Amino acid sequence: MVMSRRGKPLLSVQGYTFCKKNEYGYKVRWVCSTHRTKGCTAKVLTYNNEIIEIMNTHSH
């Protein structure tokens, strides 16, 4: 996990960058960083910083 320049947590997976969306205890839901600008629906679920679920289909 890396931090953006603004201090927001980001996740880098296979060359794509994901932004933190929701947090449920140790579980974190990440959405593609272009979710808002391009409507990409790719997402990742991590548990304790390990990827447990990934939907890495990007529209860009």
Ligand SMILES: [Zn+2]
């Ligand atoms: Zn994407």
